Amino acid sequence: MAEIPATSQLKRRIRSFVRREGRLTPAQQRALDVLWPRYGLTPEIPLQPQAVYPGSAPLILEIGFGNGESLVQMAATYPQFNYLGIEVHRPGVGHLLLELEKRGLDNVRVYCADAVEVLETAIGAELCQRINIFFPDPWPKKRHHKRRLIQPAFVALLAEKLQPGGILHLATDWPDYARHMRAAVATCPRLVSTDVTARIPPRPQTKYERRGRRLGHPVTDLAYRRL
Template identity: 50%
Template sequence: MSTEAKTPSPENTEDTNATAPYLRRIRSFVLREGRLTKGQQHALDNYWIKYGIDYQDTLLSLDQVFARSAPRVLEIGFGMGKSLVAMAKAAPEQDFIGIEVHRPGVGACLSEAHTEALSNLKVFEHDAVEVLAQMIPEQSLDTVQLFFPDPWHKKRHHKRRIVQPDFVQALRSKLKIGGVFHMATDWENYAEHMLEVMRAAEGFENLSASGDYVERPEHRPLTKFEQRGQKLGHGVWDLMFKRIS
């Protein structure tokens, strides 16, 4: 969920669905359809049947979805999907689940997945909080990834940031004991916010030897956006917290 693709806006962000106990009232994203390319539309029309999972109020059997039992990685907000597809291609022994609300990104991801002939990737086009609450079984994930979420950099919008105590505890229940929540952001203030929330979160242990941030692990691809930022002197902060209870 690259910060390039987000346009913070206070309009149309209230969540009125209160059927699940920890669905947030305020959304962390603005849904902008954007214009689909012919390639993205073609991918949605032709490849969703193989890679897509329709949202419904029913727990999934991930072993049935992937026709095997394997380590599971879920990424929230995969943007255009290049990094997610690269990770799935590099780790065929793992299964990957991507969640994205922006349709052009979903189409682009489906196209990339088809090109690489992946068999270990499934995607949702839906709100990640609702997918986690309604469809992902307890203690079924080995890793949850949240890379470059919308930073909502204005102070009055900080409440819209997805990394909040309630969200972290909802996510915790989906991780196996020993599972890892991996975050990355190029906004230092948001990195500090993430660190503060996670330090206070019950049931997690920081994997940083220095008690704050970790070096980018090799399995997280370096994006073009990130490379551009590094050339301009911008920082990127990775946080990795393990579920211990």
């Protein structure tokens, strides 16, 4: 008779996303087929920046980059940094790859996977100078709040991946999520609030942010420094 796994093994972690893939355009499919070997990384292999980027530079991570608009804009404006993106939505990753190719950018690498898994398996401690998470899904219904990406355990994981003095930059257009973010970060003694206006490099406007602003949502930026 087949062995029955323990309940703890059966219990699935609550994810911050639901895979509703949507259709890949032919160009996005081509990008995933052809450009992935150039820009894509796999979570099973621990990241060694010196092996995957052309030059050594401080590393800036963006989690949940959507269609990659802000990531591409920052990477083009600040070639003195290396950028790392993590996103689960394949059409968004395809879109990013096309933009990277179009602009000839080589300081960006990408994971198409759950950020929690990537951080746990591939990203070493104190590897990042900044971590940006812009407009993560708000999961507005109370019963879905447990799906929000920013939770105390995840914040602790982010703090571990930041260098001392490194910055965690969060943005949301949902006041309730901003409160939730502040409370989640407050549980982490390694992170202290810092002046968001002193952020370098500044944050470009994102696609999701434009939508929020059109609907009249107030945008909150939060920045924290790793002790």
